[in-house]
Amino acid sequence: MQTIRNMFAHMDWANHRLFEAMRAAPVDEASKTATLFLHTLQAENIWLTRLRGESSEGLELWADHADLAACAALIEANSGGFRTWLDALPEDQLDTPMAYRSQAGAPFEMSARDIAIHICLHGQYHRGQINAALRADGFEPAPVDYFLYALLDEKA
Helix, strand or coil: CHHHHHHHHHHHHHHHHHHHHHHHCCCCCCCHHHHHHHHHHHHHHHHHHHHCCCCCCCCCCCCCCCCHHHHHHHHHHHHHHHHHHHHHCCHHHCCCEEEEECCCCCEEEEEHHHHHHHHHHHHHHHHHHHHHHHHHCCCCCCCCCHHHHHHHHHHC
16 A cells, blocks of 8 residues: 555656646647646546546546646645545555446446556656657756655655
């Protein structure tokens, strides 16, 4: 369970760092960079909704325009929501299958552990894409590798 907690803490840390890099750039809210970041945060929110046992149907996964203020709000909402979910989840329930429906309403079942791992890896994949786009546009990418988080966390 501690590894899952570490992965979510890293995800939150990385989202904050990337948000700051995008604000410093500054990123056009209609750019691929902003759209990918909002998608990442919306996907986290969709999965959080499913983990709570609620329907995610109708929640937006992709938007054409990304308001950075909305991104900041999603970072905070997702962070608190995942923390609450993890705190309430008994460790012996990590591998219990959870039923949920896709955005289109198709039924699926997966363990909480696999969903949690997917959420974190999906975000890291897109943060890498966003950093590559920032660099290509001449801006400084945000260093978000897990080892940097772990080094900083140990010094805190």
